[in-house]
Amino acid sequence: MSQPHVLIVEDEPAQREVLGYNLEAEGFRTSRAEDGEQALVLVDEDPPDVIVLDWMLPNVSGIEVCRQLKMRPETRDVPIIMLSARSEEIDKVRGLETGADDYVVKPYSVSELMARVRSQLRRVRPSTVGQLLTYEDIVLDAETHRVSRADKALKLGPTEFRLLSTFMEKPGRVWSREQLLDRVWGRDIYVDTRTVDVHIGRLRKVLTSHGGPDPLRTVRGAGYALG
Numbered sequence: 001m002s003q004p005h006v007l008i009v010e011d012e013p014a015q016r017e018v019l020g021y022n023l024e025a026e027g028f029r030t031s032r033a034e035d036g037e038q039a040l041v042l043v044d045e046d047p048p049d050v051i052v053l054d055w056m057l058p059n060v061s062g063i064e065v066c067r068q069l070k071m072r073p074e075t076r077d078v079p080i081i082m083l084s085a086r087s088e089e090i091d092k093v094r095g096l097e098t099g100a101d102d103y104v105v106k107p108y109s110v111s112e113l114m115a116r117v118r119s120q121l122r123r124v125r126p127s128t129v130g131q132l133l134t135y136e137d138i139v140l141d142a143e144t145h146r147v148s149r150a151d152k153a154l155k156l157g158p159t160e161f162r163l164l165s166t167f168m169e170k171p172g173r174v175w176s177r178e179q180l181l182d183r184v185w186g187r188d189i190y191v192d193t194r195t196v197d198v199h200i201g202r203l204r205k206v207l208t209s210h211g212g213p214d215p216l217r218t219v220r221g222a223g224y225a226l227g
């Protein structure tokens with residue numbers, strides 16, 4: 001199986017380097033373009049699996065590159081993650097109209113961008129990203145049982161790990177305490193539903209131990225959800 005290939009299009013050398021370095025450290029192959037014209041040539045020469053595309057580029061802008069790639073049948077399905085220093089809503093809308101698949105505002109956290117790249121890859125090449133589940137800056141590796149948030153390793157007990165895996169499989173889904181008991185503790189074990197609350201509390205504590213907002217939501221009368 002070939003390494004997933006990410007094309008980085010960024011005119012600022014330092015940012016291009018940092019991104020390339022981090023992606024390669026995670027096992028991606030990268031190619032790098034410093035402007036839009038070079039990007040369009042590289043896409044044909046060495047088709048990428050995902051493109052990270054800066055908005056503000058000399059000559060041909062990122063928006064124009066995105067528009068052109070999304071018009072051509074052979075490149076239409078390559079996910080594009082657009083980077084921009086401008087956060088105005090209108091820019092987001094324009095970014096989406098050009099067909100960008102995702103959008104990240106500078107300055108971004110490298111770990112969040114990595115998570116977005118993996119998420120796009122999971123869509124187009126599911127086999128290359130193995131058992132990694134990501135939600136925002138949280139990454140869970142089901143094979144090695146490692147969990148990190150914003151690149152910092154988190155130590156979770158086995159129950160908290162299974163709880164988090166359950167949540168990360170379906171972000172946004174509300175799980176009742178009974179459903180969580182079935183999934184995490186198993187049907188045949190008698191555990192009081194309040195036990196769920198205790199472990200959710202522990203999970204929250206670990207997830208926020210290096211800062212960052214609490215990603216778990218208590219839904220009154222219903223249960224818990226991630227995000």
Ligand code: CA
Nearest residue numbers: 011054056057
């Ligand atoms: Ca730029």
